[in-house]
Amino acid sequence: MNQIPENTTQTNEDTAPLSSGVSSSASNKSNRSSAYNELQQALAERLPMIRRFAYSLTGSMADADDLVQNTIERVLTRNRPEDVDLTKWLFRVCRNLWIDEYRSQKVRQQATQQPELQQIQSVDGEKDIHNQLTVEQIIKQMDQLPDDQRSILALIALQGMSYQEAADALAIPKGTVMSRLSRARQSIADWLKHNNEGVLA
Template structure:
């Protein structure tokens, strides 16, 4: 059964919330996640002719998103990081000890995830955040299920190690340990 362009676009729209969460898990920035999501959807819409009927749309879009992120990450390594000062002012601040603790915890987790290797970060995002099964992630990434399990185990262990150690100020130019 062939999918009409309208059905195909509706499928993309239905995947947008999950794709945005995945983008945020990769980038750790709402603005960058939105940019990555937009680039992914733009690329997907321009490649309708290349989409083969019977291909899993989830797999196709998540792989496209991951590849775009890797390309962007590599180019940022060459260009260097950029900071948007408006990111800090756009958040609405609410008093409350619980909210502050939650924000600190989320920041620590985001920073810890940034220290993970890319392959571990991708698997962790797909399994822990998106809720995909090991088999689905294996299919998305075209790797054996054992590789998914191994990467996930290493990612979880690395996160636990990072989060359990006292925070030390990162030295300029220090490489990721994981």
């Protein structure tokens, strides 16, 4: 009786793992590329607010642009904590970079008025510190504030964040935000009175 020869033909099952591996690798690469593009788009949408925040810290558009560039580079090369919103993370990275790199270099200069930053929102979200207060005026005084007060004032007055949002962005308690903001408001009110530019309503 003739023996049935062994089947030496390679089946689809034999090639499945290799084919699947190649497909999976390509899919992962595509997903990473898509996620990166989405991050770039999200960053582009948030650039104006980050630029305003950077300007409020540095007092110079040139220095603000450098700070924004470094912030974006840092965000693109670091993994964002899972529990942190992208916008809040951007503010946090920007602030930390400024503290680490720019404050020590004394690069803040007297602010010059910028058309795109003519008006600010209320300091505490409810009351106006001055009806026609410009960014130039407030940053002139903000430059004299302690760094921790300046950051909070920038987030709440310039970006319109709530107390809780500012607390989340800076990773500090809400009560700390409120107390620092209160001191910053009082300092600016005193400055306004001294310069006859208005008082708190």
